[in-house]
Each structure stands twice: as structure tokens, then as C-alpha cells.
Amino acid sequence: MASTSAAGRRASAGARPLARATLARRHRAKSIKNAIEATSAKVTSSVATETRKDFPILNQKTESGAQLVYLDNAATSQKPNQVVDAHMFYYKDYNSNVHRGVHYLSAKATNAYERARAKIGKFINAKTDREVVFTRNASEAINLVANTWGTANLKAGDEIILSVLEHHSNIVPWQLLAERTGCVLKFVGLTKDTQELDLDELRSLVNKKTKLITTAHVSNVLGSTAPVREIVKLARGVGAKVLLDACQSVPHMKVDVQALGVDWIVGSGHKMCGPTGIGFLWGRMDVLETMPPWMGGGEMIADVFLENSTYAEPPARFEAGTPAIAEAIALGEACDYLTKIGMDRIHDYEVEMGAYLYEKLSAVEGVTIYGPPPSRGRASLCAFNVDGIHANDVCTLLDQSGVACRSGHHCTQPLHRYLNAAGSARASLYFYNTPDEIDVFIDALRTTIAFFRDIE
Numbered sequence: 001m002a003s004t005s006a007a008g009r010r011a012s013a014g015a016r017p018l019a020r021a022t023l024a025r026r027h028r029a030k031s032i033k034n035a036i037e038a039t040s041a042k043v044t045s046s047v048a049t050e051t052r053k054d055f056p057i058l059n060q061k062t063e064s065g066a067q068l069v070y071l072d073n074a075a076t077s078q079k080p081n082q083v084v085d086a087h088m089f090y091y092k093d094y095n096s097n098v099h100r101g102v103h104y105l106s107a108k109a110t111n112a113y114e115r116a117r118a119k120i121g122k123f124i125n126a127k128t129d130r131e132v133v134f135t136r137n138a139s140e141a142i143n144l145v146a147n148t149w150g151t152a153n154l155k156a157g158d159e160i161i162l163s164v165l166e167h168h169s170n171i172v173p174w175q176l177l178a179e180r181t182g183c184v185l186k187f188v189g190l191t192k193d194t195q196e197l198d199l200d201e202l203r204s205l206v207n208k209k210t211k212l213i214t215t216a217h218v219s220n221v222l223g224s225t226a227p228v229r230e231i232v233k234l235a236r237g238v239g240a241k242v243l244l245d246a247c248q249s250v251p252h253m254k255v256d257v258q259a260l261g262v263d264w265i266v267g268s269g270h271k272m273c274g275p276t277g278i279g280f281l282w283g284r285m286d287v288l289e290t291m292p293p294w295m296g297g298g299e300m301i302a303d304v305f306l307e308n309s310t311y312a313e314p315p316a317r318f319e320a321g322t323p324a325i326a327e328a329i330a331l332g333e334a335c336d337y338l339t340k341i342g343m344d345r346i347h348d349y350e351v352e353m354g355a356y357l358y359e360k361l362s363a364v365e366g367v368t369i370y371g372p373p374p375s376r377g378r379a380s381l382c383a384f385n386v387d388g389i390h391a392n393d394v395c396t397l398l399d400q401s402g403v404a405c406r407s408g409h410h411c412t413q414p415l416h417r418y419l420n421a422a423g424s425a426r427a428s429l430y431f432y433n434t435p436d437e438i439d440v441f442i443d444a445l446r447t448t449i450a451f452f453r454d455i456e
């Protein structure tokens with residue numbers, strides 16, 4: 001944490017937001033001098049310079065007339081022209097249902113859809129593309145595991161270990177499973193000094209009743225990375241499975257499912273330059289093969305009789321009905337796009353940018369940043385609060401300067417309660433963001449804080 005003022009955090013937790021219109025009016029009426037002083041050397045290498053032309057959406061002014069600075073990438077990333085074109089091209093050139101027709105268009109669509117599966121498989125180093133199941137998003141992928149493997153394998157008294165930093169998508173499906181089966185959820189807390197998953201506490205919770213350990217690979221609020229190797233070792237020691245929520249890792253670093261050694265990972269297309277409405281579950285083939293179906297319908301069957309049915313092998317077993325064909329194809333294109341830039345380059349650039357963001361933000365008076373310092377290897381995002389100013393107010397005024405940050409609980413209410421914060425503001429970067437945009441953000445934040453201190 002950059003600053004740990006308890007009073008400040010209480011103030012942030014308790015402050016009430018002002019009306020958006022009031023804020024905008026008062027802000028426009030008052031011109032506040034730019035207070036920022038450049039204090040450190042900027043990031044030099046720039047993946048952003050190379051890729052920026054592919055994202056024309058970033059070249060726009062917002063309602064207030066300011067240049068858009070998009071720093072809400074943890075919620076959803078922007079899509080490059082190549083991905084938008086691939087999506088459109090399917091509808092313009094070969095729209096047809098997949099797997100069901102022998103005609104030209106259907107064969108073309110089926111090939112493209114299955115090629116996309118193979119691209120995702122290669123992107124995460126799956127042993128075979130049949131280990132990749134298309135879902136609507138990461139949430140659906142977690143629900144799929146809970147409803148199939150979970151329902152078939154867990155009974156009253158069995159234990160699932162999660163952590164307090166999980167996204168709601170990796171809490172609620174397990175709560176629903178616990179209601180159905182009587183299994184018990186146990187939550188690991190954070191280390192006091194660095195606010196990372198507390199491995200010692202995890203060790204103390206693992207026992208022979210543990211059937212699953214699941215956590216976010218990278219936290220969407222703290223920016224911390226889970227100690228996957230240790231988690232897998234602990235799980236294997238008691239025969240438990242491991243599910244990794246890779247929503248915030250797959251878009252930003254090389255993720256190799258074989259090297260990770262987990263049983264499942266889940267990802268969301270829209271956070272990795274792909275469209276909304278498409279995500280994936282990767283599962284080791286020997287695990288997927290043991291999982292019963294969840295949703296019934298076309299595509300997932302082997303034979304249907306009036307009395308009963310038999311089911312297809314994975315991944316078809318888990319893809320009932322007409323899938324999101326254009327979205328899957330465009331996600332495959334997104335994997336190509338990211339691969340072409342190079343995931344290691346993206347990661348290196350983001351490490352530099354993340355450290356620059358952290359350094360600049362922690363130099364702003366009254367700011368508390370959540371999560372570990374960059375030396376612990378944090379992701380290129382900062383969730384933060386400003387003493388005495390509500391996060392919604394901070395982000396409303398940042399928006400007046402064109403800076404798009406997110407405020408709220410970021411689908412992590414338990415984590416925010418744990419941190420004693422009602423919510424937080426969050427700036428999250430992607431490879432197309434520039435150091436100048438971080439400066440604009442910090443500048444706008446200082447202006448925002450000065451504005452509020454002025455009217456106090």
C-alpha cells in the first residue's frame with residue numbers, strides 16, 4: 001500500500017458522492033492550476049506507439065471536449081480493427097450455422113469456428129484444442145465447472161478454499177453449489193504487509209476434506225498474482241483440484257496451462273481484445289472427460305431417444321445450442337493479434353507502465369493504493385481511494401478531464417469490506433496506453449483533489 005491512513009480509509013469509506021451534474025458544473029466554473037511536477041523518468045519503450053493506429057476508438061474527445069484517456073481496461077479492453085473486421089467479415093461473407101450443414105457456407109463457418117478454438121488452445125498452450133470449451137464469458141465457465149464437476153463430486157462436509165480477493169464470479173457459483181450439496185466454503189485472507197493471498201493461512205486451511213482450491217490468477221483490484229505453484233502443490237497433497245480465474249492474466253502475460261499444472265482456467269474474450277459474449281473454459285482432457293453435461297440441447301449429444309440421450313465428447317458436450325460463432329472467430333483473431341505483438345513484450349511494457357503508474361499515484365497526497373508494491377510484481381492497475389473523497393466523485397471529475405476510470409466495488413464486495421472501504425477508484429492499463437496518458441490521469445487527479453479541498 002502506498003499510504004495506510006486508517007482515518008483516510010474511513011473517510012473514503014464513509015464519504016457520500018455528490019450529484020454528477022453538480023460536480024461537472026462546479027468543476028467547469030473553476031479553473032484549477034495544474035499541480036503536477038514530472039518527478040521521474042518516463043517509460044521509454046512503447047508497444048503503444050506501434051499498436052495505437054489499430055484502435056481508432058481511442059482518438060476521440062469526450063462530452064466535455066477533453067481527449068479520451070481510456071483507463072478502464074480491467075473491465076473491458078478495446079478491440080483492434082483486425083478483430084472488428086473478423087467479426088464483421090463472418091456476417092458479410094460466410095454467415096451460416098456451424099457443425100450442421102454440408103453446404104459451402106456451413107463448412108466455411110465451421111472451419112473458422114474450430115480454427116478459433118485451436119488458436120485459443122495454442123495461445124494458452126493447451127495439449128489439444130479439444131480442451132477449450134467456448135462459453136459466453138468467464139462467469140459462465142466457472143458456473144459450468146460448479147454445476148458439472150461440483151455437483152457430481154462434492155457432498156456435505158467437503159470443502160472448497162477460495163480467497164477474500166475473488167471476483168463475485170468466483171464466489172457466487174460456489175455459494176450456489178454449497179446450498180445444493182452442503183459443501184463448505186473457506187476463505188483465505190491477505191498478508192498484512194503486502195495485501196497478497198496469505199499462503200500460511202492457506203496451508204493451515206488445507207486438509208483431507210479439501211476438494212478444490214480456486215482463486216484469481218491476478219486480482220482485478222489488488223493487482224497481485226497468486227502463488228500458483230504453491231497452491232497446486234498444496235492441492236495435490238490432498239488430492240484436490242485447482243481452478244484458476246485467469247481473466248486478468250491471459251490478456252496481459254504468457255499463460256501456459258501445462259506449466260501451471262492446474263485443472264481448469266477460465267478467461268473472458270472481451271478483456272483480451274476480443275468481443276463481448278465469448279469466453280472460454282480450459283480443462284485438462286482427463287478432467288473434462290469425467291464431467292457430466294450441464295445444459296442440454298443440440299450439439300452436445302451423441303444420440304437422442306425419447307426416453308434418454310447419450311452425450312458427445314468434450315468440448316461439444318458443454319456447448320449446447322448454436323454458439324456465438326462470430327464472437328468465437330473474432331476471439332481467435334484477437335489471439336493472433338496479441339501473439340503478433342508478443343505476450344512477453346506486452347507483459348514487459350505493462351510492468352514498466354504499471355510501476356510508473358504506481359509511483360506517480362503514490363506521490364499524490366491523501367491517496368491509498370491497495371495491493372502489493374511493484375517490487376512484488378503487481379499488474380498494471382491501481383485501485384485506490386483519496387482521503388475524504390468518495391470514489392464516485394473522483395471518477396466523475398476525472399471523466400470531465402476525459403479520463404475513464406472505474407469506481408465502485410469492481411465486483412469484489414467481500415474484498416472491499418475486508419479492506420474497510422465502501423468502494424474504490426481504479427485505473428487499469430493495457431498495452432495501447434502511453435506514459436503521457438498516465439501523466440494526464442495524475443494531472444487530472446491532482447486537479448480533482450484540489451477542487452474538493454477547495455470546496456470543503
Ligand SMILES: Cc1ncc(COP(=O)(O)O)c(C=O)c1O
Nearest residue numbers: 137138139167169216220247268
Ligand atoms: C478477476 C475476474 N474474474 C472474473 C471476471 C468476470 O468476467 P466476465 O464478467 O466476463 O464473466 C472478471 C471481470 O471483471 C474479473 O476481473
